[in-house]
Amino acid sequence: MKKKSKVSFDKISFIKLRRMYLFALITIAITVLLSQLLIQYNLNSQLSDSKIINISGKQRMLSQKLTKEVLILNFITDSLHKEKQIDRISKTISQWKFNHYSLVNGNDSLGFPKEKSPILAKHFENLKPNFDIIIKATNTFLANKKQNINDQENQKLVQTILENETVFLSKMNQIVSEYDTEALEKVTLQRKTEYGILAFTLLVLFLEFLFIFKPTNKKVELLISNLLSSERKALKLAQDTEIISEAKENSVKELKSLNYAMENTLLYCRIATDGTIIHIGEKFAKLLQYNPFLSDKKFGQVLTPIEKEQIIIDRIVLENHRRGWQGELNITTRNEQTLWLDLSMVPVTIKRDESELLIICFDITERKKAVQEVERLNAANIADKLNQQKVISSKIVENQENEQNRIAREIHDGIGQMLTGLKFSLESINLDDKEKATIKIEYLKKLALDIIKGVRTATFNLMPPELSDHGINSALAKLTQELSKLTGKNILFYNKTDFNSRLDSLIEINIYRLTQEAINNAIKYADSTHIIVQLSHSATLLSITVDDNGKGFDINAVEKKRNSESGMGLLFMKERIQYINGRVFFNSIPNEGTRITFNIPI
Structure with missing residues (x-):
């Protein structure tokens, strides 16, 4: 009865002790977690501030760079250099505008906040007119330079850019200074916050030591002595040994199954860092017609009998045995057939100072052949289309020539002969013989109508x-x-x-x-x-x-x-x-x- 009462007391004491320890650990964990969250938040904020200050300083450099490039373009006369300079200025403007709008409106990808202090908002508002004037003047200047016009206007634009660039630098200095001031205030606030968290953590630890750890020290010793009794130790060790043995047997079975699957389904092998074969899978050995019981063979010698290909493979292994490699290899097998392999080489650490390479391959020969056939058919199709276009072009030229020859014949044989007849008839008119002259004039009227009809027919065929x-x-x-x-x-x-x-x-x-x-x-x-x-x-x-x-x-x-x-x-x-x-x-x-x-x- 006394033993039973003692066991019950020990159990109650253990439960109470466990609750105390859990309370202490949870309190400390919450304090540390809150501290880390606050610190990480402040660090991220400072990182964003450093980027903002960097970009703000870069804006000053970009404005000076833009002004310099505009001045250079103003004195360039060579068209090729002018186009290159215009392209360079366009890129500078794009980067300058992107940075400016990111600072003003915020940018999630860069981590720039959308909200700003009233002072910064006022500075950016004051900066906007000068920024817009520089952008507008530069774009007008580039447009004039592309068309080689308005030299006088260009000089005024350059002067406008220079004047506003000076004001822009001055106002940008105020913005950078304000960013720096606000960042310093954040760092000061973070320092004070961390000191407060540290003081609170020390206070929590002191209270836990005073009211939890010290009063329960004796109870802990008693409970540990009871828990670490020899009988329970033996039982625990026996149970653990049985579990470990069962887990080991299951692992061996899984490894055997995995090894069988790899041997018969994958093209794989293991090699040393110098390229020597350690083990090669059964399916891979059959594909390469290699005896897996041979040793001291290099990986390149196993893949191909061609010396040139062996040198390439050995160099890949030597240069990539630390970081691994993945790519496609085209090799010639021992029966002189072309084989394409998609090969992956993975470094594996066996012991502390010992490593090897796991090679896994996929046979992609049929896929490569299909790709080559598609490329061949595409090339043939393109050649056929080109020949067809040549035939069409030659036929168009031929039809144009035939149409021009037909029109020339119509004019020569029809209109030309009638005009010749008209000329001779006019020359043969004798005004003294009024009767014959009247007949010839009537004939000439009819001939003139035929000529007009022929001209209309020819022009209708050309363009109605x-x-x-x-x-x-x-x-x-x-x-x-x-x-x-x-x-x-x-x-x-x-x-x-x-x-x-x-x-x-x-x-x-x-x-x-x-x-x-x-x-x-x-x-x-x-x-x-x-x-x-x-x-x-x-x-x-x-x-x-x-x-x-x-x-x-x-x-x-x-x-x-x-x-x-x-x-x-x-x-x-x-x-x-x-x-x-x-x-x-x-x-x-x-x-x-x-x-x-x-x-x-x-």
């Missing part, structure tokens, strides 16, 4: 006056009317939505030429008797459709024959409509007809 005077609607109506008269085919034009707006001249001439090309193709190649041109529009799109009842064609077959005249015609249409951001659609059925649609954004 309806296009420049009235727009695409009138031009297409005139085009279909004239071609219908010349060819004898039934060519009709319909403006389905009463479109009558004017477009940009480049867009109108391209629409006209595309429609003219589509109608000419229907006349020349489709053997059609009826051709219908329809124009419609919406709020954002203008659409022109050319339908014919000709023999049609196989679109896929024609597009494959890029060198044929019909294939090049489709390609020219696609190229031309891209100039005006439009799209063309071809729809043709053999022996039934063809529809070509042009869609142009408006």
Whole structure:
């Protein structure tokens, strides 16, 4: 009964002691934690202040640098040096403005606060007019220098920059001084705060010693002696030994499983810092056709039999055995095949003064081959496009030459001969013979009308006056009317939505030429008797459709024959409509007809 009472007393004393110690430790921990939080906060604040003071001082240097660069640019005459100097000044302005706005408005990335003391806010407000004048004058000066104009104005701008730069330096000195003063006040406050925390901590420790540690010293000794009894020690050691043994067995099993997985799934090996093989995984050895029981082989010799590649690998190991390395290696195996490895080399410390390197690789040969094939196909595609562009360019030049020759023949054979006949007829008029003179004058009137008609036809083919005077609607109506008269085919034009707006001249001439090309193709190649041109529009799109009842064609077959005249015609249409951001659609059925649609954004 006495023992039971004693055990109960010991238990109560232990609980009370534990509570006392916990209270003491928690009090000290809270005091230290609050102290550290306050100190770290003040340190961060001081770090931000040092950055602000540094940037503020840098602003003075940048203003002087900007003024110096402006003065240098003012006397530079060489255009190349002038462009470099202008670029240099632009970079200085950008950095100066960034620093200024960071100081004024705050910057989270730099740790600059948005809120400032009233004195600093007043200083920055006083500084703003001079800063804005320098920025405005410098930008105007740079604009004039780029265009080489307003030399007199530039001299005034330089003088303005010099005057305001002096005032800027003076006001910036006040700002830096104020920042320094406020930082000093923060440091003084922090010192006082730390002294207060130190005094409070010492007081807490003294009170804990006086009311907790000293009264409970005897109780601690008694409780420790009871807790450290031999019976409990033996039981505790036995339990610990059993737990450690079980944990060791589990660790060995995990290591065996991990080793088996690495041997059969990973390409890995361990090497010494001089490159000698310590151990190589089974899968890696099979890939390299290497006997894993051989020793004293260098890693480079295991990877490849090529001496040049071995030297490269040995140099990588020698230069990176301390910090590790990661990269891709291209090696030649013993069966003379190319192998690409994504290799990672990781330093591992085994003992205190002993280390080795863990090599882990991935076979990326197939991926590399796929990348090379993609690059080859891309290069072939680019070459094909370049050849296609050359063919298009040569065809355009050829068509231009043919058009110019045709116009020259029309003028020479038609208008030229009629003008020659007009000249001879005028010279042969005999005013004494009034009857014959009257007949020749009537003939000359008819000949003059034919000449006028020929001139109008030639100018219409070059640039229809309806296009420049009235727009695409009138031009297409005139085009279909004239071609219908010349060819004898039934060519009709319909403006389905009463479109009558004017477009940009480049867009109108391209629409006209595309429609003219589509109608000419229907006349020349489709053997059609009826051709219908329809124009419609919406709020954002203008659409022109050319339908014919000709023999049609196989679109896929024609597009494959890029060198044929019909294939090049489709390609020219696609190229031309891209100039005006439009799209063309071809729809043709053999022996039934063809529809070509042009869609142009408006």
